Amino acid sequence: MEPKFTQKVYKITNQIPKGKVATYKQIATLAGSPGASRAVGMCMKMNPNAPHTPCHRVVASDGALYGYSGNGGIIKKKKMLKDEGVAFVDKTTVDLLTSQWKP
DNA sequence: GGCCTGACTTTAG
């Protein structure tokens, strides 16, 4: 494993444009470890680069807003994403067909 | 160096 895994994760997450979202699986894959989706989430929760890492733009593989222990929880997360122009197919599910970030 | 935890994903019932 590379010690730069988290570094990559943060960098990738940071590259997600406004109005788009990426899945944990996708980030894990781009980071070099397709199965490290959990580790990715863990890094998000630590989030040493808080404003530098838009963790709210990271969702589950199916677009569901998972986790987010911030102010308001997933509700706030949903609101922020929606405010950025992200399409929602459900109350807490993003429309990956139109709002998933493709590198 | 080894064990536990965790913002996930996938397969089976």
Next chain:
DNA sequence: GCTAAAGCCAGGC
């Protein structure tokens, strides 16, 4: 179609 359980990866203690 939905719910439950198992598995995989990295970080922290």
